[in-house]
Amino acid sequence: MWIVRASVSIISTVCVFLLMRKLYSKYPTPLLMPILTSTIIIIAGLLLLNIPFDVYMEGGRYLQHLLGPGVGALAYPLYNQWQMVLKYKYTILSGIVIAMVSGIISVYTLLVVFKIDKEYILTALPKSMTTPVAMNVSETIGGIPPLTAVLVLIAGFTGALLGPLMYSLGRIHSPISRGVAMGSASHGVGTAKLVDYGELDLSVGSLSMGLSAVVGAILCPIFVYIFM
Amino acid sequence: MKVIRIILQVMLLYVFYYIGVFVVEMTHLPLPASIIGLVLLFICLYFKWIKVDYVKDGANFLIGFMTLFFIPPIIGIIDYPELLSVSGSLLVASVIISTLFVLFTTSLICQWIEKKELAMKEKKELAMEKEGERDVDRTSECIHH
Numbered sequence: 001m002w003i004v005r006a007s008v009s010i011i012s013t014v015c016v017f018l019l020m021r022k023l024y025s026k027y028p029t030p031l032l033m034p035i036l037t038s039t040i041i042i043i044a045g046l047l048l049l050n051i052p053f054d055v056y057m058e059g060g061r062y063l064q065h066l067l068g069p070g071v072g073a074l075a076y077p078l079y080n081q082w083q084m085v086l087k088y089k090y091t092i093l094s095g096i097v098i099a100m101v102s103g104i105i106s107v108y109t110l111l112v113v114f115k116i117d118k119e120y121i122l123t124a125l126p127k128s129m130t131t132p133v134a135m136n137v138s139e140t141i142g143g144i145p146p147l148t149a150v151l152v153l154i155a156g157f158t159g160a161l162l163g164p165l166m167y168s169l170g171r172i173h174s175p176i177s178r179g180v181a182m183g184s185a186s187h188g189v190g191t192a193k194l195v196d197y198g199e200l201d202l203s204v205g206s207l208s209m210g211l212s213a214v215v216g217a218i219l220c221p222i223f224v225y226i227f228m
Numbered sequence: 229m230k231v232i233r234i235i236l237q238v239m240l241l242y243v244f245y246y247i248g249v250f251v252v253e254m255t256h257l258p259l260p261a262s263i264i265g266l267v268l269l270f271i272c273l274y275f276k277w278i279k280v281d282y283v284k285d286g287a288n289f290l291i292g293f294m295t296l297f298f299i300p301p302i303i304g305i306i307d308y309p310e311l312l313s314v315s316g317s318l319l320v321a322s323v324i325i326s327t328l329f330v331l332f333t334t335s336l337i338c339q340w341i342e343k344k345e346l347a348m349k350e351k352k353e354l355a356m357e358k359e360g361e362r363d364v365d366r367t368s369e370c371i372h373h
Contacts, residue, residue, distance in 0.1 A: 017296045035295045039302050046306060053307050060300030067297045069241035069290060072248070072265035076287035079273040079280065090345050095338035103330045110322035120319055127323050128330060131298040136260030146304030150311065151323045153302065158327040166331040174339045181335035185327050188294070210266070217263050 002058050009059030016041050030160045033189065035153065067132035074210045081207050088176050092204065095177070096212045099184035100219050103128040108227070118228065119144065126220050127151045130187040133213040141224045152187065159186025160193040179204025184212035230285065237286025244269045 020034040020041070046056055057064075085092055104125055111121045123143035126134040131152045138148035159182055172178055175198055182190040183205040191205035248264035251257065257264070272278040310316050 013299060038299050042303055043306055053304055063297050064300040068245040068262045070294050070297055071262035072241050072244045072269055073287035073290040075266045075269035076283055078270055091338060091342040094341055095334055098337055099330050099334040102333055103326055106329045107322050107326035114318040116315055124319060124323060133260055135301055146301050147308050149302045150305050154320055154323050155327045158324045159331060162328060163331055170332055170336045172335040172339055174342055176342050177335045177338035180338050181331050185330040214263055217260055
């Protein structure tokens, strides 16, 4: 019986995703991003049909499992763009470290000021990394991975929607700087927005997303070990 | 044919992931197994131990569908309705403010560092050109003598 339930949840998730992706390619506004619309539709479906999350995950975990090799696959674009990294290596590397450190410290400070529980602070710390890595780090340091995933998504939308405003406030005209900031603050969702700026923005953005995941995955546990 | 190639390449990428899992289990490194897989694959590509063509299609496939793979874990949010509470809203607000702060400061500082890096490179190139000219002078001197 479980194999039927698993297939149903896999097939329906893939179908909803493909449909939403089609919709997004027709109307490419951030609010119609497939990850957002698919999630809402599937959650609504589960709530309406009274299906518990555990039952959905009988199939869902097979899709989730592909995140492991998926993150590893980011080595391929990283390899492709390696020459460009070398050209601007100090700018990109220092930018990523600044972004990760300021991100961890700022969210930690805010949450301490708001008197939020430790478990939720650990959940929010990896918020600027790409989802699979953020969830992995969240699990490693004792956060709540699915909640981390939602906070990551919120960080992504913040960048995609308000990033352009930040650029004009700071008078940022450099594609390298735009890419580094967006990739390391708002990972994939924000990086997708960089298509509007140009190819260099986009490649530096996706590269920074990958590199900041590595840097963050190292810095986050160290920060927790020292300060919490 | 392409489907088979993608499946085989995804299996190869899985090998790297499971090497990462193995490394994490052996060493208890506080790092995600997937990141260790990424670094190992990059090293293999960089030193040409593995041809780019052996992973290209599989990698593009997985990266193209990446968002699909994180839908199931995000669905897990239905088990956390407290996100709609007061502390939940503060959590969300903190993430938004922090992200804006990072975007603003990083792009600003980055633009400043980039200018420095470019200026340094130009200086270096100028110095190298001068050195080159001096070499030319020296050779011409040699010829004169």
